[in-house]
Amino acid sequence: MSDNKVVFETLYDGYAQSFTVTKQLFEVKTEHQYLEIVETPFMGRVMLLDGVVQTTERDEFIYHEMMVHVPLFAHPNPKRVLIIGGGDGGILREVLRHKNVEHVTQVEIDGSVIDMCKEYFPNHSQGAFDDPRANIVIADGKEFVAQCQDTFDVIISDSTDPIGPGEVLFTSDFYKDEKTCLNEGGIMVAQNGVPFMQKNEITNTYQRLSKLYTDTSFYVMPVPTYIGGFMTLAWASDDESLRKQTAEQIQERVDAAGFETRYYNADVHVAAFALPNYVRKLLVKA
Numbered sequence: 141m142s143d144n145k146v147v148f149e150t151l152y153d154g155y156a157q158s159f160t161v162t163k164q165l166f167e168v169k170t171e172h173q174y175l176e177i178v179e180t181p182f183m184g185r186v187m188l189l190d191g192v193v194q195t196t197e198r199d200e201f202i203y204h205e206m207m208v209h210v211p212l213f214a215h216p217n218p219k220r221v222l223i224i225g226g227g228d229g230g231i232l233r234e235v236l237r238h239k240n241v242e243h244v245t246q247v248e249i250d251g252s253v254i255d256m257c258k259e260y261f262p263n264h265s266q267g268a269f270d271d272p273r274a275n276i277v278i279a280d281g282k283e284f285v286a287q288c289q290d291t292f293d294v295i296i297s298d299s300t301d302p303i304g305p306g307e308v309l310f311t312s313d314f315y316k317d318e319k320t321c322l323n324e325g326g327i328m329v330a331q332n333g334v335p336f337m338q339k340n341e342i343t344n345t346y347q348r349l350s351k352l353y354t355d356t357s358f359y360v361m362p363v364p365t366y367i368g369g370f371m372t373l374a375w376a377s378d379d380e381s382l383r384k385q386t387a388e389q390i391q392e393r394v395d396a397a398g399f400e401t402r403y404y405n406a407d408v409h410v411a412a413f414a415l416p417n418y419v420r421k422l423l424v425k426a
């Protein structure tokens with residue numbers, strides 16, 4: 141491909157972000173999806189799956205910190221973590237910063253994503269895939285939870301959007317089986333799109349999860365390259381108090397953990413659960 145091409149994201153009809161591309165670093169049609177990695181002057185390296193932005197070097201920290209530290213600092217003592225998807229390694233990297241975490245299983249459907257991200261996004265995983273606490277499984281997350289005997293304190297579903305291989309990770313069957321893998325007092329969080337653009341996604345997830353958990357909600361964060369406004373992450377547990385802790389309670393755990401973050405802090409943690417009225421209106425039970 142000639143340099144300085146412009147790549148348009150294909151997630152929405154009639155509305156898109158574009159990137160000036162100085163170099164296409166890699167492309168492949170894997171068994172599951174079309175994977176492309178490009179160099180851009182503005183966002184650094186960008187990975188797209190089936191034409192949809194998955195992660196960029198410049199803004200990945202926001203998403204990965206919020207996907208991980210909100211549940212892991214809300215849980216009183218997370219020792220075992222399950223990651224579904226997350227092939228770029230950013231979620232795994234952030235989970236392993238929690239020294240009280242003893243074991244992480246990551247279930248990624250497409251090994252090519254892990255291989256390519258190790259090579260082209262080394263700062264995402266920073267060696268996390270080789271951590272002795274990490275157990276990497278190449279499989280469909282839906283099939284994994286359907287037969288999984290292990291249980292976990294926190295489950296993080298970092299999947300693509302509900303199109304293509306990611307679609308099954310937004311179904312009631314998946315959520316039901318997934319919950320059998322969650323320990324008592326556990327927390328599940330999941331990538332759940334941009335509500336301003338994908339409002340059905342948040343309503344569907346709310347209706348499906350609230351049939352399984354006593355406390356279902358969402359929290360938000362702004363990821364510049366997940367266009368259309370802030371992104372919502374689904375939150376589910378059977379203990380509402382886990383979601384309603386004070387910044388002071390969270391701060392104690394942040395201080396004890398002893399690592400720096402670039403986006404996440406205890407005040408942002410608490411504020412992220414404040415939902416605007418148009419999003420609250422999407423939380424209607426079936």
Ligand code: SAM
Nearest residue numbers: 194225226227249250253280281299300305306
């Ligand atoms: N942060 C991105 C977002 O919010 O869209 C997601 C990044 S990560 C690259 C998404 C990962 O989900 C990809 O590696 C993809 O291969 C994986 N994935 C999609 N469907 C899956 C499934 N059914 N089981 C396991 N992994 C899946």
